[in-house]
Amino acid sequence: MLWSLFINCFKVGAFTIGGGYAMLPVMKDVFVNQKNWVSEEEFVDMVSVIQTVPGAIAVNSSIYLGRKVAGIPGAIAATLGSVLPSFLIILLIATTLTSWYQNPHVANFFAGVRPAVVGLILVSGIKLGKDILSSKLNILLTLIFAFLALVLKIHPVLLLAFGALSGMFLYQRSEE
Amino acid sequence: MLLKLFLSFLKIGAFTFGGGYAMLPLIQRDIIEINHWLTESEFLDIIATAEMTPGPIAINSATFVGYKLSGFWGSVVATLAIVLPSFVAITLLTVILNKLKDNKNAQNSIRGMRPAVTAMIITAALSLAPQSIVRPVDFILFAGACILSWKNWLNPIYILLASGVVGLLFGFI
Numbered sequence: 355m356l357w358s359l360f361i362n363c364f365k366v367g368a369f370t371i372g373g374g375y376a377m378l379p380v381m382k383d384v385f386v387n388q389k390n391w392v393s394e395e396e397f398v399d400m401v402s403v404i405q406t407v408p409g410a411i412a413v414n415s416s417i418y419l420g421r422k423v424a425g426i427p428g429a430i431a432a433t434l435g436s437v438l439p440s441f442l443i444i445l446l447i448a449t450t451l452t453s454w455y456q457n458p459h460v461a462n463f464f465a466g467v468r469p470a471v472v473g474l475i476l477v478s479g480i481k482l483g484k485d486i487l488s489s490k491l492n493i494l495l496t497l498i499f500a501f502l503a504l505v506l507k508i509h510p511v512l513l514l515a516f517g518a519l520s521g522m523f524l525y526q527r528s529e530e
Numbered sequence: 531m532l533l534k535l536f537l538s539f540l541k542i543g544a545f546t547f548g549g550g551y552a553m554l555p556l557i558q559r560d561i562i563e564i565n566h567w568l569t570e571s572e573f574l575d576i577i578a579t580a581e582m583t584p585g586p587i588a589i590n591s592a593t594f595v596g597y598k599l600s601g602f603w604g605s606v607v608a609t610l611a612i613v614l615p616s617f618v619a620i621t622l623l624t625v626i627l628n629k630l631k632d633n634k635n636a637q638n639s640i641r642g643m644r645p646a647v648t649a650m651i652i653t654a655a656l657s658l659a660p661q662s663i664v665r666p667v668d669f670i671l672f673a674g675a676c677i678l679s680w681k682n683w684l685n686p687i688y689i690l691l692a693s694g695v696v697g698l699l700f701g702f703i
Contacts, residue, residue, distance in 0.1 A: 409620075413616050422624075499645055
């Protein structure tokens with residue numbers, strides 16, 4: 355189990371180009387679809403709660419999910435797996451002092467990967483939203499949050515705090 | 531030196547909410563302006579490298595700065611230091627969440643965060659789009675990735691690989 359966590363997170367880490375959100379679709383595919391380690395709902399909640407504490411999204415997700423699957427040893431295995439690819443790549447760049455990443459072929463490869471990353475993030479956002487956007491209240495909330503994030507550039511932690519507060523008051527009322 | 535490096539990155543790891551990009555201003559202040567461990571242009575190089583290569587930008591920066599200052603062990607120490615606060619924080623968070631499992635207010639709060647996260651993921655994609663989708667071929671790759679992943683026809687890693695290969699071949703034309 356620990357080995358499987360390590361190797362799967364290593365794969366996820368090796369393909370995370372463009373920040374933490376780029377990792378979510380790949381990680382969801384492994385943890386939810388392929389391995390059934392967590393449910394779709396748990397995954398969405400994970401994405402929310404891990405952003406309320408400090409740290410990189412990719413690292414926090416690995417710790418959280420690893421712990422959920424196999425306790426503290428699981429958290430260590432998952433984190434090692436997702437951190438090791440970037441550690442090795444940067445070490446290679448730093449030790450050889452070559453800028454092979456500026457090599458035109460490598461640059462072309464990554465230029466091709468990027469549009470796909472955008473597509474994957476977008477689709478994973480919409481898919482995660484599919485269940486959430488079933489009520490009018492949630493559609494309204496999502497639109498408001500999207501506006502706050504995109505136009506007013508509200509900090510993610512504040513956005514989550516607004517979400518938490520609105521959930522606490524609005525959902526309670528709608529249940530009564 | 532290793533201890534100083536450890537403490538600096540521990541601090542950076544402990545005080546950045548909201549992902550790796552939020553760490554950059556802190557790294558800039560601590561590593562460049564206060565300690566002079568890196569020059570401004572080296573820092574820009576790291577950001578460029580981090581954007582080109584896989585991995586969280588926080589890890590990439592820590593590994594690079596650590597190596598530059600104290601070699602291999604420096605990179606190990608800096609990388610560990612930046613991950614450690616997350617480890618402690620997530621562990622505490624899990625314990626607290628378990629205690630709040632039956633608390634209605636807490637559960638409603640977590641449910642309330644779902645629309646916020648959906649909005650954040652979609653806006654993350656939209657904000658990456660202008661610099662990632664430039665050429666017509668990029669648009670085709672973007673649309674292809676959307677369809678393949680929407681229909682679950684291909685696993686995301688293969689979509690990324692295939693897209694990279696197309697980008698590589700397109701370079702020869």
